[in-house]
Amino acid sequence: MALLFVLVLWPNCAAEVTPEVLAAREWRTWGGPGGAMANAGPASLHPVVKPGDTIFLRAYNGNFLGVRDFKVNAKASPKASAEAFRVEKRSIGDIYHGDRIFLTNTNGFRLEVNGSEVTALSSHMGPRQELVIERNGAMSQPIAVGDTIFLRAHTGNHIDVVGETVKARFPRQGMGYHAFVVEKQPR
Numbered sequence: 001m002a003l004l005f006v007l008v009l010w011p012n013c014a015a016e017v018t019p020e021v022l023a024a025r026e027w028r029t030w031g032g033p034g035g036a037m038a039n040a041g042p043a044s045l046h047p048v049v050k051p052g053d054t055i056f057l058r059a060y061n062g063n064f065l066g067v068r069d070f071k072v073n074a075k076a077s078p079k080a081s082a083e084a085f086r087v088e089k090r091s092i093g094d095i096y097h098g099d100r101i102f103l104t105n106t107n108g109f110r111l112e113v114n115g116s117e118v119t120a121l122s123s124h125m126g127p128r129q130e131l132v133i134e135r136n137g138a139m140s141q142p143i144a145v146g147d148t149i150f151l152r153a154h155t156g157n158h159i160d161v162v163g164e165t166v167k168a169r170f171p172r173q174g175m176g177y178h179a180f181v182v183e184k185q186p187r
């Protein structure tokens, strides 16, 4: 009973360390131009999210945002390569509520929104790839691990997860399907 409780609270405790999880840790699967690397430093050492860091975005259902065959979904809970994103920003410094960011998957392609579709088709840094990161409360603190964030696209709609499906259909109302918890590798 107690063990079940712990597993429900911390689903990641049970996550298997597969080769994909190790690859995400080392960012070995980078396929982008220039062989750029991301800092996959662990949450315990680097709680604040800096441009260039590797993060994972956990949806309400415990699954992470991920990219498979250029499609964006929320299928898996291990922190594997498909779920690893490098955070970028046009200016230097920490990332705050309201900043415009880019999220690059280990395939080298950036999340983008076209209408209600969310994909990762190219390494462009245009308006469709630009996402405004938002947070409830404590606005003067930079975004850090454990924060709940929302991603607003150029369309004004926020990225949502329903089951394994990822879209950008509505302006956010409260939390729920639009909320992502920022995580990094535990160690």
Ligand SMILES: *[C@@H]1O[C@H](CO)[C@@H](O)[C@H](O)[C@H]1NC(C)=O
Pocket (backbone or CB within 6 Å): 114, 115
């Ligand atoms: C955006 O989506 C529409 C409708 O699915 C499609 O026709 C168009 O090619 C897409 N544009 C880009 C740039 O992906």
